[in-house]
Every structure is written in C-alpha cells, then in structure tokens.
Amino acid sequence: MPHLPKALWLNVSPHLQRFDQPLLCQLARHSHLQRWEYHQTIDEPCCLETAVSLLHDHLNSVPQPVHLIGHGLAGVVGLLYARRWPQRVRSLTLLSVGVQPLVTWQSHYYALRRLLPCSRQMVLVQMVQILFGPQPYNTALALAAILEKELDNGFYPGSLVNHSSVPLDGVEVPLMISHGADDVVVDARAYQDWRPWLKARDWQWNCPRGRYFFHHTYPKLMAQQIQTFWQSQVIEITVTPFTLPPFQDSPGYSR
DSSP states (O other): OTTSOEEEEEEOOGGGGGGTHHHHHHHHTTSEEEEEEOOOOTTSOOOHHHHHHHHHHHHTTSSSOEEEEEETHHHHHHHHHHHHOGGGEEEEEEESOOSSTTOSHHHHHHHHHHHOOSOHHHHHHHHHHHHHOSOOHHHHHHHHHHHHHHHHHSOOSOOSSOOOOOOOOOOSSOEEEEEETTOSSSOHHHHHHTGGGOOTTOEEEEETTOOTTHHHHSHHHHHHHHHHHHHHTSOOOOOOOOOOOOOOOOTTOOO
8 A cells, every 4th residue: 555654674684584574474464565685695794884785775776765674783784774874764663772783692692602611502502591581492402503503604793703883873763762671682771771862753662571582472562563653753734724814994995
C-alpha cells in the first residue's frame, strides 16, 4: 500500500539472519519492507566505511528517504550512514546498540577470551547463556556453532588484539533506541547513556525480559513498537477553516 512507510532492514551478519526473520515477517505485514545485506569477502578488509559506502550506493537508487532498522553491528552501519547522509533517512531504529556503538556481542566475546583461561568452545557456550538465557546442552552447542561461524566469516571491525571505535554522537533524524531489559552486553547503563543524545521526538523502549537478541524472542511486541514510532513521526497537518472577519462599514458606505 502506497501510504505505508518504506523501510530498509540492514544486515551485516549472514550467519545470524535466522534471528531476524520473525521480526521481519511481522513488519512486512504492515509495511513495504526491504532487506539490505553486506557480505564481506575473504580478501576484503573489515572496514565500517566500506559497508557505509555500499549502503549509500544502494540508497542513491531509492527516490525518497527510508526508515532504517538495524540490530547490533548492522545498527552501527545505519547510525554512521544517518550521521553522514541524514537527508536520505526518514528515521533510524537501533536494536541492541549502545551509546558506545561497538560494544557488541563480538566485543563481549573477545573480552571473555582475554579474561577466562578456558577454550574457545567453552567461551562460546558461555556467550550463548549470556545472549539467549539458559539453554539445554544440545541447543547451547548448536547456538555456539552459529556464533562461531559468524566470528570466523562475518563482519566485525575488531579482533582479540585489535579494537576499533566509533565517536559518541547522536543523529539529526528521528531516532528509536531499543534494548533488552535483561541484556548484559548492551546493559541498563548503556540504555541510560543514550539520553543526552536524544531529541524531543526520539524514542527509547526497553523490552521486558529481553536479552541481546530480544527482537527474535519478542518479534510481535518489537514490531508494534516500531510501527508506533513510525506513526508518531508523521507530521499532522491541521487545516483551520477560513472565516470572514465581522462586517465593518467602510468610510463613505451607507446601508
């Protein structure tokens, strides 16, 4: 339907797409939704600038501004894009993105690797409990394998020995920030730290009982919040009826 918002879901994590699908299905019921994906090749350097430039190449072909949505590192790409080309962005929705954007599950994993004297497999299983909550052993192993594939083949501008950073700042465009209430990666403090950067019509929503992938666990609830945020940004035009002023005699006029 032409009156519905046009939105673009950003993805830079090919092995984690399954966690996005429930929310995408919910949003697609009410909005014209497209998905933009960035897959880093083996020989390509891991650079946020590359992803942002490729996103700009895509949006140059879109005739009007769009709602950008991104979870985690994909949200960081959307944030950097909205700072540079705000005229191309109708609004920006960030899921599990802290005010320090590169605090992600990957950075949390590397921090644990440096601190814990145990194998990579054990750290990954620990990450599963952090990201998804308590899981049966076989489920935890399956999820750990997914995380491992993403670490080995996905996009992340950092490593065990290298750390990247993104400047702290807000955006000109309407902004929605969402976190999981039980997330320990982008925690309550990171949620609160966004407030100095928020504008009058920006939104914050904390998903009850949600963790890092809260949009996967509560897709319907998240979709409702996003739709409400989009609707709140629509400028309502109020038409005031024109009324003639009271009749007054002009000089020289007689009834």
